[in-house]
Amino acid sequence: MVKFLKREDIPGLLGRLSERFRVYVPVKRAEVVLWRPWREGVEPALEHQGTEPPKAVLFPRSETLLRFGYEGKEVEVEETIEAPPTVIFGSRPCDARGFLIYDQVFLDEGNPDPYYRARREATTIVTVLCLDPERTCFCSTVGGGPLDEEGSDLVLLPLEGGYLAKALTPKGEALLEDGAFVEASKGQLSEAERLRERAKMEPLLKLDGIPERFNESFTSDLWERVSQKCISCGACTFLCPTCYCFNITDERTPEGAERLRNWDACMFYHYTLEASGHNPRPTKAERYRNRIGHKFSYYPSLYEGAFACCGCGRCIKSCPVSLDIREVLRELVSYGK
Amino acid sequence: MASRNPFLPYIATVKEVIEETPTIKTFRVVIDDPAEREAFRFEPGQVAQLSVFGVGEATFVINSPPTRTEYLQFSVMRVGEVTTKLHELQPGDKIGVRGPLGNWFPYEDMKGKDILFIGGGIGMAPLRTLLLFMLDNRSDYGHITLLYGARSPQDLCYKEELKEWEKREDLELVLTVDREFPDWEGRVGLVPNVLKELAPSPEGKVAITCGPPIMIRFTLQALAELGFGDDQIVTTLERRMKCGVGLCGRCNIGPRYVCKDGPVFTLRQLKELPPEL
Numbered sequence: 001m002v003k004f005l006k007r008e009d010i011p012g013l014l015g016r017l018s019e020r021f022r023v024y025v026p027v028k029r030a031e032v033v034l035w036r037p038w039r040e041g042v043e044p045a046l047e048h049q050g051t052e053p054p055k056a057v058l059f060p061r062s063e064t065l066l067r068f069g070y071e072g073k074e075v076e077v078e079e080t081i082e083a084p085p086t087v088i089f090g091s092r093p094c095d096a097r098g099f100l101i102y103d104q105v106f107l108d109e110g111n112p113d114p115y116y117r118a119r120r121e122a123t124t125i126v127t128v129l130c131l132d133p134e135r136t137c138f139c140s141t142v143g144g145g146p147l148d149e150e151g152s153d154l155v156l157l158p159l160e161g162g163y164l165a166k167a168l169t170p171k172g173e174a175l176l177e178d179g180a181f182v183e184a185s186k187g188q189l190s191e192a193e194r195l196r197e198r199a200k201m202e203p204l205l206k207l208d209g210i211p212e213r214f215n216e217s218f219t220s221d222l223w224e225r226v227s228q229k230c231i232s233c234g235a236c237t238f239l240c241p242t243c244y245c246f247n248i249t250d251e252r253t254p255e256g257a258e259r260l261r262n263w264d265a266c267m268f269y270h271y272t273l274e275a276s277g278h279n280p281r282p283t284k285a286e287r288y289r290n291r292i293g294h295k296f297s298y299y300p301s302l303y304e305g306a307f308a309c310c311g312c313g314r315c316i317k318s319c320p321v322s323l324d325i326r327e328v329l330r331e332l333v334s335y336g337k
Numbered sequence: 338m339a340s341r342n343p344f345l346p347y348i349a350t351v352k353e354v355i356e357e358t359p360t361i362k363t364f365r366v367v368i369d370d371p372a373e374r375e376a377f378r379f380e381p382g383q384v385a386q387l388s389v390f391g392v393g394e395a396t397f398v399i400n401s402p403p404t405r406t407e408y409l410q411f412s413v414m415r416v417g418e419v420t421t422k423l424h425e426l427q428p429g430d431k432i433g434v435r436g437p438l439g440n441w442f443p444y445e446d447m448k449g450k451d452i453l454f455i456g457g458g459i460g461m462a463p464l465r466t467l468l469l470f471m472l473d474n475r476s477d478y479g480h481i482t483l484l485y486g487a488r489s490p491q492d493l494c495y496k497e498e499l500k501e502w503e504k505r506e507d508l509e510l511v512l513t514v515d516r517e518f519p520d521w522e523g524r525v526g527l528v529p530n531v532l533k534e535l536a537p538s539p540e541g542k543v544a545i546t547c548g549p550p551i552m553i554r555f556t557l558q559a560l561a562e563l564g565f566g567d568d569q570i571v572t573t574l575e576r577r578m579k580c581g582v583g584l585c586g587r588c589n590i591g592p593r594y595v596c597k598d599g600p601v602f603t604l605r606q607l608k609e610l611p612p613e614l
Binding site for chain 1: 340342343344345346348388389390391392393394395416417420429430431433550575576577579580582583584585586587589590591592597611612613614
């Protein structure tokens with residue numbers, strides 16, 4: 001089903017949606033665009049890719065997994081799975097693809113993560129398609145594209161004065177029932193077709209054989225060389241829509257204690273440091289190699305060749321030392337040739 | 338029915354605490370809920386996460402065999418934050434048990450073969466599980482040898498059991514310590530060196546080894562020199578783990594997660610993985 005959404009009707013739509021859902025939108029704060037709960041007067045920044053992806057909505061930076069209460073020697077353990085109905089309004093195609101990459105891991109039939117699953121099922125994803133990709137974008141190289149609809153419930157194509165809205169799932173259809181979505185004119189539909197043609201993006205390079213090239217390069221000096229300027233800050237992982245490393249820790253509370261899950265990053269020394277002092281990935285070369293290996297060799301070997309990268313380019317844009325994953329991929333595909 | 342939340346531990350009670358060495362304690366624990374206790378089925382070599390509620394979790398092998406169901410046994414070396422708190426636990430205290438996790442020793446494939454256990458220090462814990470399991474199914478296996486070493490006599494775990502095992506006709510026990518000690522009657526020397534002196538034939542044999550990384554490295558070399566093939570060598574690995582179910586990412590060796598796809602690997606399986614031990 002296709003409808004038109006006028007730009008000036010968006011606040012009204014978000015207001016009505018927020019009566020039924022937690023609504024998250026990208027919001028401009030100083031120089032950055034971050035995801036925040038929508039409230040009256042907040043103007044969503046829908047024009048460009050956000051500084052961060054909406055991943056924290058489904059995979060929070062910090063969440064309580066369990067709550068412990070004490071009564072003498074007795075311990076009570078409470079599960080804390082919370083998943084209110086939620087709308088992510090204004091993601092990008094790469095962001096939606098990021099969640100598909102999470103789904104493989106967290107919705108694994110043998111061992112699903114009940115926290116992620118509950119939130120995933122309760123969430124509707126509204127994506128703005130990209131007519132104007134950034135210089136750092138390379139989604140079409142890793143299986144996505146600026147007009148990629150996969151993983152979204154509803155997609156919005158920017159047009160003069162608003163968006164052409166297309167529902168892809170029953171959740172998306174349900175949103176389209178709001179009065180803000182009106183009949184699209186013939187002119188709007190043909191304009192949309194013209195823009196779609198224009199927005200096609202050629203892949204930067206072919207990644208065929210990259211899992212094998214990675215394995216061949218494993219013990220080479222390539223990793224030390226490409227990671228030399230890395231300062232292990234972890235920005236690439238925290239801004240990555242497909243990175244999902246986490247830590248689990250206990251914290252005392254006035255009532256007892258909580259078990260928390262927090263984002264972690266494979267780029268940190270402490271991530272793999274064992275209590276004995278042994279560390280299987282002691283230098284940044286090994287850690288950077290693991291990050292690339294996970295995305296372009298290990299994950300593909302587990303999930304039918306899919307890369308654990310959505311090509312959003314945030315790791316390039318936000319890296320303080322300008323480490324460019326595209327350069328590393330270029331070097332890797334031609335490794336040994 | 339929805340599957341159980343993989344992050345939810347069973348509440349259990351510490352029944353007995355045994356001081357093995359100055360830094361290692363063994364805990365015998367029983368899951369409180371009778372139905373949960375009954376449902377907790379595991380295989381020799383599987384691990385579990387132990388919780389000190391409010392402090393955290395750490396991974397340990399279940400070192401009692403599934404053939405002995407009176408309690409679950411874990412041996413804990415005091416090294417970090419969680420293990421320090423675990424060492425403070427007394428009989429009657431509550432503890433969380435999350436598991437069983439991971440794979441197990443391929444004991445079916447070992448039937449009819451001679452078995453050579455090679456353990457060092459706390460690395461004896463997983464070997465104990467399989468050894469007792471085999472002793473409880475003694476007729477399924479051929480000759481069983483245990484070569485076990487530690488830095489000093491007092492660093493050997495399971496001292497009471499070692500005395501019993503020494504007396505058994507159907508188990509060959511070789512104990513070694515790193516250097517001479519008064520009243521020590523066993524061998525003196527590092528485990529890989531003693532292994533070379535023993536020079537067991539690889540014929541019809543499986544070697545199962547666990548210990549500190551440096552011991553494993555030289556033991557694997559010694560086994561190769563003795564002619565053991567990569568399929569005849571089984572080891573069980575340790576890694577820092579948090580989730581225990583292949584999600585949190587840190588225990589991977591290439592595409593395999595030690596917590597979920599391991600901890601037990603044959604040397605052949607390890608050689609197929611990237612060299613990142």
